[in-house]
Amino acid sequence: MTMIKMKYQAHIEFNMSKRLRKLKMKQIKVTALLMTMASLVAILLIYYLNWPIQRNAISSSTKDYVASLPMVHVPLRQIYNDVSNESSEIFYERRQEQMLDTPGCKIPMAMVNYFQYLNNSKSKHSSCSKRGIFLYKTGVDKIRVYIKNNIMKRHTKRFEDFKCCYRFLLVPKKLIYERMKLRYTNCKTLYHGLILDLETDFINVKCFQNISNNVSQEIYEDWFAFIKKINKTKVLRKDCQHNYNVLMIGLDSMSLPRLAQTMTRTIDHLYENFWLLFKGYHKVEDNTFPNLMAVLTGKNLTAITNLCTNRMDRCNELMIWSDFKRDGYITAYGEDYLRLPDTFTNRYAYNNSPTDHYLRPFFLQGEVDKFNKSLVCSGKEASGKHLLDYALDFANTYKREKFFGLFWMNSFSHNMNSRPQDADKMFEDFFNKLKYTGALFNTFVIFFSDHGIRFGEHRWRTNAYYDDRMPFLYMSVPNVFAEKLPLKLNSLAINQNRLITPYDLYSTLVEIKNISGCRNHTKTLPECCPGCQSLFEIVTENRTCSNVNIHEKWCSCHDLNPLPPNDKEGNKSAVIAVTHINNMIKTIETMPCWGCMKLSLRNIIRIHFYYSRAKENLYYVVAFAVTPGNVLYEATIERNNKTMDVIGPISIISPYRGLGKCTFKFKDRLFCMCQKKGKC
Template identity: 50%
Template sequence: MRQTTHSSIRVTNIPMKHIPLNEIYDYNSEDERSFEYEDRQNRFMVDTPGCQIPIAMIRYDKNLPKNELSCGKRAVFVKKHDDHHVRIRIKAKTMKLYLKKTAKFYCCYRFIKRSTRKGHEHTDIQYTHCQVIQDGETFKLITDFINVLCYEYDSKNTTIVVYSDVYAFAKKMDTQEVKNTRDKTKYNVLMIGMDSMSLSRVSQTMPRTVGFFKDNFWLGFRGYHKVEDNTFPNVMAAYTGKNYSTISKMCSEKMDDCNDLIIWSRFKKSGYVTAYGEDCLYLPDTFKRNYAFRQPPTDHYLRTFFLHGEIVYYKRNASVVCTEYAPSGKHLLDFAVDFASTYRRSSFFGVFWMNSYSHDSKHNSQNADRMFENFFNQLTYTGVLENTFIIFFSDHGIRFGKYRLQGESYYEERMPALFMWVPTRFKGQQLELYRSSVMNQFKLLTPFDLYNTLVAIHGISNSIQNYTEEFSEDCQKCGSIFDIVSVNRTCDDVGIHMKWCSCHRLYPLEVHDTEGIKSVLYVVSHIKSMVQNTKTKPCWYCHNLSLKTIVRIHFYYNRLNLYYVVAFSMHPGGIHFEATVSRKGTTMELVGPVSVIEAYKGNGDCTLNVNDRYHCVCTKKNKC
């Protein structure tokens, strides 16, 4: 292969590693019900005539130091006494750790509520009057969320707050508001989402959780594939069956009017109690900016709880997100268990989305492993598994950070995790549908298929004969996981843009390759044009960027075109980009958007359009 040397360009060459599946899953069962089953002659995540996705996965750090961070020592515990009451326990010995001058203290409790201030209902909170309480006393739940304050006082009755903690419980709705729909055909749904978790990342960093799935015969879908870049369009495809173009036209600045499109509203109209919760609100959470709910979208809504305040603690390579004296993620999962247990004799649909342990490479998902294992065990003991679908899923893999410099990350980013518990009762009553879902573990699937699956569960639960008519309109060739997926299915069939499609093998090139560098320079020229056209605040401009380092070059091809996948950095700022370029003869064309593959550092805060900040290095004009 002809090579040229570009002395002004520093290049690095990171080889791609193809890892056998048995190094990811240390399990050799040939039982088709287990997600480790594979064709021994081929080593692909998906191996069908329509789609072949090779096993090329990042090796995540397994020897990271244990997380020494904690949210502090809890001195006050609140537990559910019955569906309507809770009991408080105050550990006086632990409380002494927080007292500053005397040994005298008292505690009170108050409830956290949404703000009633017009225009601030979704951003502010209010508190009820604080009621003094003693150790061992019970009190009635007024709202889902409780704040306990403890005061130290002296002989002059001067008081100071020395302890504050919060607790979340599902306050059971009045029986007249909830139809008792427990029967032999009704199925509940509990969806547990975890941000930025590919199948490989879950398997490597959360082995205890994956072990629980394997031991209990959960389904694991190796071909679950994202359809868009980031969280919102991927989860909205699963929640509504609609693509981002449709959602942006219908729901921007009016998300409350779009709530009926979301699958939980369909279940609510059928008598189900609904819940939605998401932690780590300091991040750009799922329903944000133009897509923020001003009113609670579900019966139980945890945003109010986390608005009380979250704090992030960092130490070395570890971090923990705390809401008072417990991790935000634990609060979220504890509420999910309580929600399922509280409505176990009714019908429920809940979605709980966790950002705090996995949003990027600084959030170590291995620190959540035991917590999730305990969570799924707790669900088992509630007795809901007989008639409840539990779906553990993600939106995409890691999109930025050090791991994205590796070639394997091309696949990792595009293939989020999807595991599903199929309830015992369903396996007995709908055996053929269950068999189809088992076979689909090795097929190309998308969030649109997940949406259709939720529609199917609702239809079966409510004896709706023609429920398939309610399947996704934006993906006509998609079906539910209970329908056998065609082996000829392609990305184009199921709404996956060529930019995101991973149904091909990448072939590595030397970073000095002449033709590969032409593709890099083509993308660089495109980025420079974007920089020149970016509008900024007064007295600021975007600095001209130039190529700094070529990180990797790969190519793939089909019957029509040759494609280059390139990653490189530009300076100043050291911003890393990834792009796909189509080559047909001498003609080059960018495939989809250019991706920024590193965390935003604040360099582009001067831009007027928030989407322009990723390629802008803001520079202040002289004498301005």
């Protein structure tokens, strides 16, 4: 019994000890929890007490710029609030802020509400067709074939067998593309898993099906563009340690506000990857050609017209890509939607390839407008997608060498029917892939446009006056450049909030070329803009439009003050503009038996005024409709004392509907309402 009692007593003591240990553990856990909660409360209290100080510190500004300070990036979402769920009344009643605010130039934050004109939901027609055959680059000059039979069977009848072949587009250096038929190699058998040698940049794939004895029918056709690597013949300097590449991606008719509203994924990517945004980038002329040529040559439209009309091949020596090529760079140029008369067409067309790689022959095989011109297709893929894929392959192929490439996209943004939001993910994917190729290590990437939308119903609003004049400019600076030349990077950061022009961008490209060539060079200034400069130097905040050769007609460094449509002086300015057009019409040459009708003022859409910087002159900006034709124009009228004169060209702001076809010159069509003469 004693033994039993002892065991029982030991059992009780063991259980008591176990309970005490559990109790101590609970006490420890409770104590730790209380300490954690107390710490969190203390942290929140400290944050609460210090938050106003931090907020004020962030919002404060300084005029002293230090090279070692990090760049501050402001999200575009903070500048352009999402207005998709707001009424237009609320949108236009917001307090006006400044897009650019310097002593020399103040541009108001005037933004067109593009959601009012475009449905931002995903388009039902966002793709050209289902691709059944895929070609992938597996090496420098090897292509692998992948065929999806389940998709290909949709193109066949009764699921019968089909046969495919491939051929290369031959592009001789001396070829007038528009006047000669495109030539190809023989079509060779193509099958799943085939690895073929890349012979030229462009591949055409065709598939056929037998429909009867010895009779076949084409059931499938597609196009692919790759970079066939060129072996350089010029020996590069090995003693130069600063070799930088340039890749330029352009979007036609895309203002910064339009980009911010329609391509939010792309904007987020640029912000998250610390791209520089130049908010004061300003156009210098009306349409694409002069603004793009200012970037590529540093010359204005007058000089280009005199030097290059009908002899663009000879003028190719003036292009910035030719300067890079002379320094041993591989060059490329590509542009889609060739039916547009905006860039290198008509009097400024190239008969020979201007660069080492030239995408124009690829699109000459046939682009097709679809869905009310909201999508442009080449084969089974959108033309814009072909363009970006070609640009990516170009950068990846030559990333260990020196390259300069410009790729200009028209198809997703040229007019109001275009849907840039359908290209948003495409651009995000492109920039992501470009990042992971390793090409950005020593490459400047410039993402830019020429101007905003110039035609359409939205141009009737005052905000569109600024939207047309303010394209966008982003720049990705290679890390190696930032490490070696921090002062130049600091200048770029400061110039994000300065008035900037395409001439400045040209000077910047010239300096990149000179730095890469290890030259101790003098400043290269555009001959038509002595006040312009490289963005690697700080631009003065006192810069005005007149300092950088921006005509008063295009300058937007002012607020527009509204006038009522019945204002006497405002109405007089509209009458003067119509009289000016009628005087122009008298000099227009037309086809035999045709003439231009005299125009009359139908009604005034809007009238605004502003003063010159010195308050010496008064300017009227008037939008009006004429009859016959009901065409809308916008004019700037200068009032000096008692005289009033039209300055700069008069802009058409209504969609061009094919009027004026009886004239010989395209520019005359915008003002001529054709009428057949009775006695002819």
